[in-house]
Amino acid sequence: MAMSLAQKLIARAAGREEVREGEIVTCKVDLAMFHDSSGPRRLQPMLEQLGAGIWNKDKVVLVMDHYVPERNDDARRIVRIAREWARDQHLPHVYDSQGICHVVVPQHGHIRPGMFCVGGDSHSPTGGAFGAYMFGVGSTEMLGVVTTGEIWVQVPRTIRMRWYGRLQAGVAAKDMMLAMIARFGMNGGAYQAVEFCGEAVRALPMHERMTLANMSAELGAQVGLIAPDEITREWLEAHGAPDVETRPWFSDQGSLQEEHRFEGGALAPQVAAPFSPANAGDAAQFAGVKIQAAYIGACTGAKLEDLRFAARVLRDRHVAAGVRLLVAPASHADRDTAAREGTLQVLQDAGAQLQPSACGICAGYGDGFAAHETVISSTARNFRGRMGPPGTQVYLASPYTVAASAVAGQIVDPREVLA
Amino acid sequence: MNGDLHRVWRVGSDVDTDALAPGAWMQHGVDVIAQHCLEALRPDFAAGARPGDVLVAGRNFGIGSSREQAAAALRHLGIAAVVAPSYSGLFFRNAFNLGLLLLTCPGCDVIHEGEQIAFDARAGTVTRQHGQVLAAEPIPGFLLAMVEAGGLFSQLQHRFRTRTP
Numbered sequence: 001m002a003m004s005l006a007q008k009l010i011a012r013a014a015g016r017e018e019v020r021e022g023e024i025v026t027c028k029v030d031l032a033m034f035h036d037s038s039g040p041r042r043l044q045p046m047l048e049q050l051g052a053g054i055w056n057k058d059k060v061v062l063v064m065d066h067y068v069p070e071r072n073d074d075a076r077r078i079v080r081i082a083r084e085w086a087r088d089q090h091l092p093h094v095y096d097s098q099g100i101c102h103v104v105v106p107q108h109g110h111i112r113p114g115m116f117c118v119g120g121d122s123h124s125p126t127g128g129a130f131g132a133y134m135f136g137v138g139s140t141e142m143l144g145v146v147t148t149g150e151i152w153v154q155v156p157r158t159i160r161m162r163w164y165g166r167l168q169a170g171v172a173a174k175d176m177m178l179a180m181i182a183r184f185g186m187n188g189g190a191y192q193a194v195e196f197c198g199e200a201v202r203a204l205p206m207h208e209r210m211t212l213a214n215m216s217a218e219l220g221a222q223v224g225l226i227a228p229d230e231i232t233r234e235w236l237e238a239h240g241a242p243d244v245e246t247r248p249w250f251s252d253q254g255s256l257q258e259e260h261r262f263e264g265g266a267l268a269p270q271v272a273a274p275f276s277p278a279n280a281g282d283a284a285q286f287a288g289v290k291i292q293a294a295y296i297g298a299c300t301g302a303k304l305e306d307l308r309f310a311a312r313v314l315r316d317r318h319v320a321a322g323v324r325l326l327v328a329p330a331s332h333a334d335r336d337t338a339a340r341e342g343t344l345q346v347l348q349d350a351g352a353q354l355q356p357s358a359c360g361i362c363a364g365y366g367d368g369f370a371a372h373e374t375v376i377s378s379t380a381r382n383f384r385g386r387m388g389p390p391g392t393q394v395y396l397a398s399p400y401t402v403a404a405s406a407v408a409g410q411i412v413d414p415r416e417v418l419a
Numbered sequence: 420m421n422g423d424l425h426r427v428w429r430v431g432s433d434v435d436t437d438a439l440a441p442g443a444w445m446q447h448g449v450d451v452i453a454q455h456c457l458e459a460l461r462p463d464f465a466a467g468a469r470p471g472d473v474l475v476a477g478r479n480f481g482i483g484s485s486r487e488q489a490a491a492a493l494r495h496l497g498i499a500a501v502v503a504p505s506y507s508g509l510f511f512r513n514a515f516n517l518g519l520l521l522l523t524c525p526g527c528d529v530i531h532e533g534e535q536i537a538f539d540a541r542a543g544t545v546t547r548q549h550g551q552v553l554a555a556e557p558i559p560g561f562l563l564a565m566v567e568a569g570g571l572f573s574q575l576q577h578r579f580r581t582r583t584p
Binding site: 038067078119121136141143191386390 | 459487507511
């Protein structure tokens with residue numbers, strides 16, 4: 001039977017030769033990732049009540065990224081629970097205040113092609129960029145995973161997004177995603193498997209592929225997969241996961257149910273207006289909208305590649321008067337590389353204020369923007385009230401567009417600045 | 420599940436998890452979060468919801484975050500079920516894990532605020548007060564069993580209690 005990449009990944013985890021679309025199967029979990037918000041503070045009391053232990057500590061990764069750095073007593077309490085629990089449980093894989101889980105975990109070689117993984121966070125589909133079946137779950141379902149090592153899944157159909165051609169300069173994976181979300185809606189993925197393919201996808205570096213997989217969450221897909229290749233292998237080699245096997249992990253010809261085609265070269269930079277990522281259109285449509293703040297942050301929009309995009313725009317330029325540009329690199333590794341290669345200096349010379357490598361304002365757990373502010377942001381979500389009071393207007397865009405708009409003091413198509 | 424009548428609260432499409440469990444209250448327990456459930460859309464909801472009420476929503480209910488407090492808050496307020504044409508897949512899993520019944524009912528847009536409805540999850544029906552019967556999609560048996568047990572935690576408790584050491 002011809003199988004999609006999603007089917008092959010599920011079949012392996014279910015210990016089956018093949019699985020059929022719509023079937024409900026139980027899979028063995030290779031990796032369970034959670035953070036300070038979804039993890040210990042919720043898992044610890046439930047584990048105690050159950051009198052149960054962790055099925056395999058080597059397959060668990062804990063990342064402190066939501067409530068760090070601690071801003072108040074509640075945050076201190078939540079992070080302390082995570083640290084004490086990690087110590088009591090002797091967890092071997094803990095990353096405390098080193099960046100955002102979706103970036104830190106692959107950067108330490110925990111995610112490899114062919115794996116079946118769950119994460120206690122909705123952007124867990126990021127792991128699909130490496131050819132792993134990875135999706136988000138809530139804390140109670142995570143409790144089921146950490147006590148049994150298993151989880152159920154309904155075998156999805158695959159929705160294939162094929163991108164032809166090559167993106168123009170100043171256009172990025174974020175623009176591809178906003179265009180797809182605008183076309184299909186925030187639940188257009190219908191909790192099925194989305195697979196990104198075509199020469200425009202193949203040409204993307206790993207961090208850009210991660211942006212595609214990451215925002216599969218905003219498409220409402222369970223997973224967002226990219227068949228691993230030489231780019232995947234080389235990146236993993238450099239990040240603590242050498243010698244991965246990429247060859248088995250692709251969709252067989254004749255296995256696919258649905259395919260949508262896009263011309264990469266025709267894509268303009270995209271901007272999503274408040275209060276939904278699905279409110280996206282060409283940046284030119286929003287040209288002239290005055291902004292008071294610009295934010296380059298989050299797993300979606302502040303990886304090393306995103307910082308480089310912003311630097312390309314900001315080199316020898318300065319943020320407009322009356323606008324603040326905040327930059328929160330997605331991980332310390334990305335921040336340090338950006339510092340070494342001079343990218344960070346370019347951003348700071350342009351007037352960017354460096355923020356801690358954590359979920360920060362994107363998580364919406366406090367300290368957001370003001371009610372009267374209009375913000376352009378490289379993050380994933382602009383729901384009402386998420387990054388500030390209900391009045392805060394947040395526009396979503398790529399790091400190119402965010403940086404260019406910060407310079408102009410209003411939303412602009414970054415190709416005008418780069419030209 | 421039974422023929423009891425349930426009072427309806429109506430909300431629109433694309434209700435996200437930030438609306439159900441606002442981020443600013445996420446550092447607290449579900450008792451506090453529940454007091455702010457839907458406050459940006461329906462400021463009267465949290466204080467006015469009575470045990471047994473149902474929430475009837477538009478499409479894509481529960482989009483956004485993996486925070487299960489979105490479902491837990493509705494359970495905490497005593498909401499007996501949510502009725503909507505479609506859900507976020509992640510919210511769908513969380514709801515059943517937390518013991519909150521979701522009925523996928525493509526025709527539920529006709530239901531009004533304040534009317535009384537009955538539902539039968541096994542039969543896949545939502546019945547309006549004047550007798551109109553709307554079809555709801557079938558729910559896999561193991562998920563119905565999970566809701567009837569009160570959620571995944573209760574099932575895990577049973578599993579670990581009855582496990583031989």
